[in-house]
Amino acid sequence: MTHSAFSPRTALYLPASNPRAIEKARGLDADMIMLDLEDAVPPDRKDEARAAAVAAVETGFGCPVAIRINAIGSEWHAADLDAVAHSRADYMVLPKVESPRTLAASGKPLLAMIETPDGVQAAATIARQPGVAGLIAGTNDLKAELRIPSGAGREGLVLALQTIVLAARGAGIIALDGVWNRLDDPAGLEEECRQGRAFGFDGKTVIHPAQIEIANRLFGPDAAELEDARALIAAFDGGAVRFRDRMIESMHVDAARRLIGQAEGLRRAD
Numbered sequence: 001m002t003h004s005a006f007s008p009r010t011a012l013y014l015p016a017s018n019p020r021a022i023e024k025a026r027g028l029d030a031d032m033i034m035l036d037l038e039d040a041v042p043p044d045r046k047d048e049a050r051a052a053a054v055a056a057v058e059t060g061f062g063c064p065v066a067i068r069i070n071a072i073g074s075e076w077h078a079a080d081l082d083a084v085a086h087s088r089a090d091y092m093v094l095p096k097v098e099s100p101r102t103l104a105a106s107g108k109p110l111l112a113m114i115e116t117p118d119g120v121q122a123a124a125t126i127a128r129q130p131g132v133a134g135l136i137a138g139t140n141d142l143k144a145e146l147r148i149p150s151g152a153g154r155e156g157l158v159l160a161l162q163t164i165v166l167a168a169r170g171a172g173i174i175a176l177d178g179v180w181n182r183l184d185d186p187a188g189l190e191e192e193c194r195q196g197r198a199f200g201f202d203g204k205t206v207i208h209p210a211q212i213e214i215a216n217r218l219f220g221p222d223a224a225e226l227e228d229a230r231a232l233i234a235a236f237d238g239g240a241v242r243f244r245d246r247m248i249e250s251m252h253v254d255a256a257r258r259l260i261g262q263a264e265g266l267r268r269a270d
């Protein structure tokens with residue numbers, strides 16, 4: 001599997017300090033697993049979580065696995081970086097990236113989290129750094145940093161989210177949307193997935209097994225979209241063409257090919 005072509009619909013976070021969640025994750029349908037050493041792990045369990053993450057990736061999860069390390073400047077960063085570099089993780093997730101200076105190299109493709117005002121403003125530069133394979137929106141941290149009230153919707157995040165997608169697209173890398181915290185509100189998650197896909201995100205980061213089916217479905221592509229894409233490619237013969245009820249041009253063929261490529265990439269990753 002070529003990871004550069006891989007575009008997950010769902011990336012499931014779990015605390016690496018939680019052995020039950022690690023075992024559960026092995027049987028789940030997430031496209032990517034992200035073992036967390038950062039905010040989901042209390043300070044007195046960081047060493048234990050680091051060792052557990054390294055051990056967990058030895059066995060594999062049936063999908064690409066990332067380890068999220070603690071940020072540059074934290075007391076755990078150096079040990080985390082070294083552990084990931086020597087582990088079998090497919091990706092490293094680095095939180096709170098604010099500039100190329102706050103990137104760290106482990107030899108693994110890097111998913112850089114954009115979750116501070118400075119990070120958003122530097123997103124285009126960060127996305128183009130060597131080794132960066134994707135950007136992840138950290139919407140909890142962003143909301144807190146921007147002082148958006150906890151009950152508010154995503155209106156105040158729209159500029160940041162679109163900046164993240166623009167930066168990723170400009171660099172040709174993937175963009176993953178932030179998490180939905182309300183565990184008992186699947187309808188709200190559906191709505192946010194639709195919004196995230198409409199913004200151009202490739203997939204969503206999720207925090208609970210019950211969120212996987214929803215995000216997989218809404219970040220598609222589903223059978224009807226694939227049928228439409230194949231028929232569109234077959235119908236196109238250059239210029240501007242009527243296809244079913246709409247006008248298509250060459251960029252629509254490119255988009256249809258991308259959609260089919262995404263579905264094939266997911267099948268290969270299975």
Ligand SMILES: CC(C)(COP(=O)(O)OP(=O)(O)OC[C@H]1O[C@@H](n2cnc3c(N)ncnc32)[C@H](O)[C@@H]1OP(=O)(O)O)[C@@H](O)C(=O)NCCC(=O)NCCSC(=O)C[C@H](O)C(=O)O
Pocket residue numbers: 012013014015020021022024025036039040095115137138139140141142178179207208209
């Ligand atoms: C949020 C949770 C703490 C809720 O936990 P809990 O109430 O215990 O869940 P359930 O009882 O409903 O769990 C049912 C079963 O599912 C397993 N489970 C739960 N969550 C996960 C998971 N993420 N991965 C795998 N398995 C999971 C439970 O073990 C139960 O299993 P079983 O007993 O066998 O039936 C919890 O869901 C959780 O810890 N979620 C992940 C939290 C996390 O990693 N947070 C960090 C990333 S979020 C973030 O900060 C992003 C970004 O930085 C930002 O700023 O926005």
Ligand SMILES: [Mg+2]
Pocket residue numbers: 039095115138140141
């Ligand atoms: Mg965060």
